[in-house]
Amino acid sequence: MSQRQVLQVFEQYQRARSQFAQAVADLAARPQSIDTLRSAGVVCLLRPLLLDVVPSIRQTTALALGRLADCDVELAEAVVKAGILPQLICSLPEENRYYKKAAAFVLRAIAKHSPQLAQAVVQCGALEMLVICLEDFDPGVKEGACWALEYIARHNPELSQAVVDAGAVPLLVLCIQEPEIALKRIAASTLSDISKHSPELAQTVVDARAIAYLAQMIPNPDAKLKRQVLSALSQIAKHSVDLAELVVEAEIFPVVLICLKDSDEYVKKNGATLIREIAKHTPELSQLVVNSGGVAAVVDCIGSCRGTVRLPGIMTLGYVAAHSEDLSMAVIVSKGIPPLGACLIEEHEDHIKAAAAWALGQIGRHTAEHARHVAVANVLPTLLDIFVDTRSSEDLKAKTKKALKSILQKCTYLPALEPLLHEAPPGILKHIIGQFSKVLPHDSKARRLFVTTGGLKKVQEIKAEPGSLLQEYINTINSCYPEEIVSAPFLHQAGSIFSVLTAALSPSCSWRW
Amino acid sequence: MAALARLQEKLEVLREEYFLANRAIDEDRKTKHKAAVKIQRWFRACRVRAYLRHLSEMAILIQKWWRGYLRRKNFREIVERAYFIKKLKFYNEMAVRIQRVWRGYYVRKYIHNFYALKKYLKAVSLNNELVRSELQEYAEVKENEEKMKDLEKKEKRKKHQVRKMHYLLSTEQIPGIYNSPFRKSPDPMEVLLRQSKPLTHRKQQVKIPFADELYGWPTCKEPPAFVTALPLLPADRQKPQGPFRDPAEVLQQRYKPLEPTLRVGESTYSPPAKAKEATIREQWRSTIHDNEFLPFSSYHKNYEKYEPSLWKSGKYGQEAYGTKYFREVYPKKWIADKDFETLFSSIAVFEKFGKTYSSTGQIV
Numbered sequence: 001m002s003q004r005q006v007l008q009v010f011e012q013y014q015r016a017r018s019q020f021a022q023a024v025a026d027l028a029a030r031p032q033s034i035d036t037l038r039s040a041g042v043v044c045l046l047r048p049l050l051l052d053v054v055p056s057i058r059q060t061t062a063l064a065l066g067r068l069a070d071c072d073v074e075l076a077e078a079v080v081k082a083g084i085l086p087q088l089i090c091s092l093p094e095e096n097r098y099y100k101k102a103a104a105f106v107l108r109a110i111a112k113h114s115p116q117l118a119q120a121v122v123q124c125g126a127l128e129m130l131v132i133c134l135e136d137f138d139p140g141v142k143e144g145a146c147w148a149l150e151y152i153a154r155h156n157p158e159l160s161q162a163v164v165d166a167g168a169v170p171l172l173v174l175c176i177q178e179p180e181i182a183l184k185r186i187a188a189s190t191l192s193d194i195s196k197h198s199p200e201l202a203q204t205v206v207d208a209r210a211i212a213y214l215a216q217m218i219p220n221p222d223a224k225l226k227r228q229v230l231s232a233l234s235q236i237a238k239h240s241v242d243l244a245e246l247v248v249e250a251e252i253f254p255v256v257l258i259c260l261k262d263s264d265e266y267v268k269k270n271g272a273t274l275i276r277e278i279a280k281h282t283p284e285l286s287q288l289v290v291n292s293g294g295v296a297a298v299v300d301c302i303g304s305c306r307g308t309v310r311l312p313g314i315m316t317l318g319y320v321a322a323h324s325e326d327l328s329m330a331v332i333v334s335k336g337i338p339p340l341g342a343c344l345i346e347e348h349e350d351h352i353k354a355a356a357a358w359a360l361g362q363i364g365r366h367t368a369e370h371a372r373h374v375a376v377a378n379v380l381p382t383l384l385d386i387f388v389d390t391r392s393s394e395d396l397k398a399k400t401k402k403a404l405k406s407i408l409q410k411c412t413y414l415p416a417l418e419p420l421l422h423e424a425p426p427g428i429l430k431h432i433i434g435q436f437s438k439v440l441p442h443d444s445k446a447r448r449l450f451v452t453t454g455g456l457k458k459v460q461e462i463k464a465e466p467g468s469l470l471q472e473y474i475n476t477i478n479s480c481y482p483e484e485i486v487s488a489p490f491l492h493q494a495g496s497i498f499s500v501l502t503a504a505l506s507p508s509c510s511w512r513w
Numbered sequence: 514m515a516a517l518a519r520l521q522e523k524l525e526v527l528r529e530e531y532f533l534a535n536r537a538i539d540e541d542r543k544t545k546h547k548a549a550v551k552i553q554r555w556f557r558a559c560r561v562r563a564y565l566r567h568l569s570e571m572a573i574l575i576q577k578w579w580r581g582y583l584r585r586k587n588f589r590e591i592v593e594r595a596y597f598i599k600k601l602k603f604y605n606e607m608a609v610r611i612q613r614v615w616r617g618y619y620v621r622k623y624i625h626n627f628y629a630l631k632k633y634l635k636a637v638s639l640n641n642e643l644v645r646s647e648l649q650e651y652a653e654v655k656e657n658e659e660k661m662k663d664l665e666k667k668e669k670r671k672k673h674q675v676r677k678m679h680y681l682l683s684t685e686q687i688p689g690i691y692n693s694p695f696r697k698s699p700d701p702m703e704v705l706l707r708q709s710k711p712l713t714h715r716k717q718q719v720k721i722p723f724a725d726e727l728y729g730w731p732t733c734k735e736p737p738a739f740v741t742a743l744p745l746l747p748a749d750r751q752k753p754q755g756p757f758r759d760p761a762e763v764l765q766q767r768y769k770p771l772e773p774t775l776r777v778g779e780s781t782y783s784p785p786a787k788a789k790e791a792t793i794r795e796q797w798r799s800t801i802h803d804n805e806f807l808p809f810s811s812y813h814k815n816y817e818k819y820e821p822s823l824w825k826s827g828k829y830g831q832e833a834y835g836t837k838y839f840r841e842v843y844p845k846k847w848i849a850d851k852d853f854e855t856l857f858s859s860i861a862v863f864e865k866f867g868k869t870y871s872s873t874g875q876i877v
Contacts, residue, residue, distance in 0.1 A: 261649075261655075296645050334641050
């Protein structure tokens, strides 16, 4: 045979191989053909193509493998079991950037499904190669490597530690400084996933001077980048007071407040999360948040959003108010209570309502003044309704009860307590009656109002065991009034007659009216 | 005898009388005896009672005097103690009053300062207003920007469409579809069509001569040696208005090679100077003898004479100022011979502030 014919055979074979690889790559992009591909044993067929002589075939094969592993857990496991990973990784340093991108895609697709697969990826020595890819010049390669590292690091602290031990963090910080937005996004989200697991990992990220660069990127106009940056900063700040102080020292206030006004919902959510993680540690940090106007921005943010996006903002208000009564007053002055009340009414999710109830409890529990503000906002009937409602979950009921208890124990604003008297269950009623028994002996106008609105009648109807606290309160209330009124049943009904009687009696009444 | 008979007659009666008298006496005697015993008993009892009373009175007297003596002995101490306790109670009362006033003042002024809190809350609400207004402005600006972007996009798309549909423009003879003769004025699309340029097909890229060398022009490292042919400019390029020179002339002028003057040419950075530098360095390296050759020995005197500096030379040698001391001192003006003290011992009384308490009976 002539040379040309011999070469033709080889050419045909090469064309066939490349067509096969291309076709599998295209098919793998469609989810409906995945099952068929799996049953046809595509992984074993693609494996030798990965070591092909022609670089474009290698690239296409890697891409196809990546797409296959991306869609399906079982295919990913098959890829790992077939021992493809070491082959993929060992040739990585000499390859061109398309192959590196495709290889990083494969690693990411495998690692994203479960911690065991990610562990298998790490054990094949993928981390060193990914770190080498991070040092590459091409931003696409860096992006692929970052993404793979992110999916490895996100599962558990051990894998994150492995990623950090491979020396990825300083390179990630360098990636953040690159001009490409997509690379910045992915590097920020990788740092966020690394630092979320434990304080030591967060400290490692901080030591690589990541905070300054992250803080610089907050005013960036790209919404997805802002999401990741804010998430990274909040994961760093959540672990301890020192880390939160470091984040604050990067001068994020008041820049972060702009994020609370962004048009993207998740930017608002992550911004509120960051403020929450900072404010929850100490009163000084909460003071800082208040002084920079953070509370007002958070309140506006809560008012403008709906759904789970509100949750971090609500918790921020709760944490700020919980530290001290001055801060709680600051929250009240920033008009924090009306949005929380609106949350209780509008939201359908139980955990958001529970958070709103908790926050209101923290605001109102400090002094009578605070409780009065909460009561004036007409929040207590809503809380009571939620508590009594049978559809509320256990957690919601418990939180509402605690909030009601703590507010009622300080509330001396009787017009708000009166409507509750008629509807409250016994556990709450005890506190309401207690409050009445504290206020009524000293205030004559209140006493008169109490009778005319039918409160005294209701009190008489309550049955309490003698010797219990409730009975003592009832006795205290009864002792505020003359005997005839307390014991005579008809006078309870005729409030107007009673007021006439008191008007007639008052000049001759030597008693303390 | 008669008396005897009478006596014998009376004997019976006498005997009876005697017996009755004796019996009466006997009975009397018994009662009397009993009465006497009673009287005696009573009297004796009185005596004993009197004696006992006397005894008890004496005992009381003794005890009275003894107790009085004892009490009088301790009286002074008791009085002193009672006085002391009374004084202490009074002082405590007064101290509590002072402390109450002070604590109330202190807490109201520094810890729970109501007015400071009020001011702070007012400041917080003002700051909040500011922050809210700024954020509102920012949101509005953002919204405007987006709207503008949208509008621009729409405009651009519309203009592109119009350029594509340029053939729908109306001519003299045939009115276009947007320029109906029954309308008073042409449709806005017609106006746009009139204003826009027709979109031609994508032109072939014109290869500009010296295209590679053109990259070097901004830094002008290597100007083209000859500018014989002008680069082909696009045909519909609007000639800039005004009396401009011929481009070839301009380019020639711009890229004339440098002809530096002699002075410039001799600067330190010119190539001959740099070449000379090498020889200078070599010379410096290779000299054996550093002192230059002076023709006459008297020349050395000129070069080696020491000239003391004006600052350090005084009339009789070197002045101590600048080496020994640096500041002017006037010992005659000093009040005390001790140096200025910066650190003082602590005041003992202040050390105790907040740590002392007085309890009854012991003042610390």
